[in-house]
Amino acid sequence: MIEHQYDLVVIGSGPAGESAAMNATKSGLSVAVIDFRKAVGGNCTHQGTIPSKALRHAVHQIMQFNRNPMFRYVADQTWLSFPQVLETAERVIQKQVSMRARFYARNRVDLFHAQAAFKDKHTLELTYQDKKVETIKAKNFVIATGSRPYQPPEIDFNHPRIFDSDSILSLDSTPKNIVIYGAGVIGCEYASIFNGLGLKVDLINPGERLLAFMDDEISDALSYHLRSHGVLIRHNEAFKSIEGFDDHVVLTLQSGKKIKCDSFLWANGRTGNTDSLNLAAIDLKANRRGQLEVDEHYCTQQENIYAAGDVIGWPSLASAAYDQGRSISGVISDNGTYRHVNDIPTGIYTIPEISSIGKTERELTAEKVPYEVGKAYFKDTARAQITGEEAGVLKLLFHRETTELLGIHCFGDQAAEILHIGQAIMSQPSESGGNSIRYFLEHTFNYPTMAEAYRVAALNGINRLF
Ligand SMILES: Cc1cc2nc3c(=O)[nH]c(=O)nc-3n(C[C@H](O)[C@H](O)[C@H](O)COP(=O)(O)OP(=O)(O)OC[C@H]3O[C@@H](n4cnc5c(N)ncnc54)[C@H](O)[C@@H]3O)c2cc1C
Numbered sequence: 269m270i271e272h273q274y275d276l277v278v279i280g281s282g283p284a285g286e287s288a289a290m291n292a293t294k295s296g297l298s299v300a301v302i303d304f305r306k307a308v309g310g311n312c313t314h315q316g317t318i319p320s321k322a323l324r325h326a327v328h329q330i331m332q333f334n335r336n337p338m339f340r341y342v343a344d345q346t347w348l349s350f351p352q353v354l355e356t357a358e359r360v361i362q363k364q365v366s367m368r369a370r371f372y373a374r375n376r377v378d379l380f381h382a383q384a385a386f387k388d389k390h391t392l393e394l395t396y397q398d399k400k401v402e403t404i405k406a407k408n409f410v411i412a413t414g415s416r417p418y419q420p421p422e423i424d425f426n427h428p429r430i431f432d433s434d435s436i437l438s439l440d441s442t443p444k445n446i447v448i449y450g451a452g453v454i455g456c457e458y459a460s461i462f463n464g465l466g467l468k469v470d471l472i473n474p475g476e477r478l479l480a481f482m483d484d485e486i487s488d489a490l491s492y493h494l495r496s497h498g499v500l501i502r503h504n505e506a507f508k509s510i511e512g513f514d515d516h517v518v519l520t521l522q523s524g525k526k527i528k529c530d531s532f533l534w535a536n537g538r539t540g541n542t543d544s545l546n547l548a549a550i551d552l553k554a555n556r557r558g559q560l561e562v563d564e565h566y567c568t569q570q571e572n573i574y575a576a577g578d579v580i581g582w583p584s585l586a587s588a589a590y591d592q593g594r595s596i597s598g599v600i601s602d603n604g605t606y607r608h609v610n611d612i613p614t615g616i617y618t619i620p621e622i623s624s625i626g627k628t629e630r631e632l633t634a635e636k637v638p639y640e641v642g643k644a645y646f647k648d649t650a651r652a653q654i655t656g657e658e659a660g661v662l663k664l665l666f667h668r669e670t671t672e673l674l675g676i677h678c679f680g681d682q683a684a685e686i687l688h689i690g691q692a693i694m695s696q697p698s699e700s701g702g703n704s705i706r707y708f709l710e711h712t713f714n715y716p717t718m719a720e721a722y723r724v725a726a727l728n729g730i731n732r733l734f
């Protein structure tokens with residue numbers, strides 16, 4: 269038995285684990301990271317954010333090529349297979365892995381590729397693939413083990429035509445059609461990807477509307493856009509059974525409908541990776557979704573054991589996981605980098621994209637806040653006319669008396685980037701007038717840009733005041 273001693277041991281090398289490790293080592297702590305995968309980067313790099321975003325980008329490029337009449341001088345419309353576009357994702361994953369592996373080497377963070385389980389509050393047992401076992405000791409731990417797709421026991425996920433968001437990345441052919449069950453972020457993003465690849469897509473939503481947490485107008489815009497491209501959306505439907513056959517799958521809904529398809533993607537729910545950690549040894553218990561409870565410092569009920577990322581539940585985003593991990597090391601090393609991570613923007617990579625921050629109209633109305641709306645439609649901006657990405661809207665919600673920005677909601681190409689301009693203004697202190705929609709009228713914007721949409725939307729909103 270070899271024994272190690274560290275200031276901090278992090279379980280999981282996704283965004284939460286990586287940022288916790290890097291911030292701690294920069295503050296002079298001795299750090300080790302454990303991940304049972306052979307390559308670093310976590311599910312984020314291997315099965316979640318990175319492959320889905322690379323796939324989506326490749327599909328978007330094919331769509332742009334096929335839509336643009338100018339390219340007809342060069343070649344006819346063309347369609348690529350799913351395995352062909354997956355190759356792009358594979359290239360990006362490799363680049364991410366080698367870049368991230370260098371971070372650990374350069375910053376002298378020890379990496380162990382093994383399954384970790386607690387023995388006690390200061391000891392982990394590491395089990396390697398060859399069944400070799402060793403223990404590792406540390407003053408503090410960060411649990412950053414992420415999440416995996418929730419798999420209801422009654423569905424046969426071993427069937428070659430039934431997939432979840434992990435196994436879909438091993439689809440080795442291009443089906444003619446696909447049924448996606450679950451219309452959360454994953455379901456909607458994959459509906460866009462498969463629709464863009466030319467598949468017939470049925471999107472089954474157990475809820476009342478797509479992405480119900482978004483501003484209603486933006487959620488409606490997405491529904492309209494997906495439907496206008498041929499996606500069949502059914503709301504308020506729950507599954508009864510999913511049966512796999514040699515050459516098809518049949519989804520039976522509780523409403524009595526039966527849907528036949530080539531392939532089926534389950535995109536409903538995720539479970540925190542806590543079942544293999546032997547939490548009982550440290551007197552911790554996960555909730556029914558495998559998630560851990562933490563306080564405002566991301567500390568569990570054990571004072572030396574912290575948790576961040578998907579394993580603590582909301583918002584389950586790579587963006588937030590990076591900041592949470594860094595915050596934990598800010599607490600442990602007292603290096604001034606602790607920040608409670610809130611006011612998190614949403615970036616949803618449907619085609620077109622969606623992004624938002626702050627309050628929705630529904631929330632402001634319920635809170636009786638006197639707000640006004642300013643909008644800029646992409647089709648009315650020169651930049652969108654040049655790029656041909658004319659579907660979209662930027663919507664600014666602001667207080668009609670103080671003019672402070674209260675919410676920013678954007679639907680359209682590059683929405684996830686465009687949002688951050690408004691976020692920078694919205695995060696200024698309101699008391700000093702820093703957060704005001706007037707910023708967009710008092711500063712000159714490059715022309716033609718999509719940033720100019722802020723000026724157009726601000727004028728539209730200010731003109732409503734009396
Ligand atoms: C399809 C999809 C698309 C997404 N797109 C986006 C997006 O566009 N933007 C965004 O911000 N977020 C997105 N997300 C969410 C994002 O991927 C997650 O929020 C993020 O990966 C969480 O990071 P994490 O650090 O908590 O852990 P993960 O990235 O989940 O990594 C955890 C690591 O811990 C390891 N591990 C687990 N248990 C053990 C153990 N016992 N011992 C050793 N190692 C262990 C795992 O092998 C894994 O490598 C997406 C997710 C999915 C599924």
Ligand SMILES: NC(=O)c1ccc[n+]([C@@H]2O[C@H](COP(=O)([O-])OP(=O)(O)OC[C@H]3O[C@@H](n4cnc5c(N)ncnc54)[C@H](O)[C@@H]3O)[C@@H](O)[C@H]2O)c1
Binds near residue numbers: 453537538556583
């Ligand atoms: N662009 C992005 O930011 C992006 C893209 C994809 C995924 N994600 C993240 O991945 C997560 C998963 O997305 P999703 O669309 O599948 O939504 P989701 O998993 O959060 O929820 C889908 C539905 O399943 C239910 N559910 C969740 N976990 C369950 C469980 N363990 N058991 C039973 N039911 C459960 C939920 O209540 C909800 O009705 C989200 O939290 C999202 O933030 C982000």
